[in-house]
């Protein structure tokens with residue numbers, strides 16, 4: 708029987724500070740505040756096999772150099788101007804996973820994300836990369852799924 712590797716779920720987080728403006732989206736107090744900043748914790752998720760002899764699945768240093776630098780570019784930005792849909796935690800998770808954090812480069816395809824979680828003020832929204840989620844997101848962004 709061929710030897711199989713264990714599948715582990717690996718998570719890596721980065722905090723960013725960025726603003727959003729949800730006026731007109733809901734009557735939630737956060738939306739009535741107009742443009743304001745939050746600290747957002749972005750957690751990248753990989754579910755993949757790893758080689759026990761090597762001992763790790765995704766190398767943290769490589770993650771830092773690729774995804775870390777990419778996420779840092781969002782510091783100080785107005786997410787509502789960048790995103791095609793209201794900048795809620797749920798939409799931010801989808802936008803980051805399916806639009807902003809596609810593979811860092813052709814050489815780094817193995818670092819493509821399995822999922823992503825956005826945490827703000829004690830609540831989280833997590834989305835996994837599935838074909839159904841991709842098609843739904845594209846449809847709501849006004850593109851043919």
Ligand SMILES: [Zn+2]
Nearest residue numbers: 727737743745
């Ligand atoms: Zn807010």
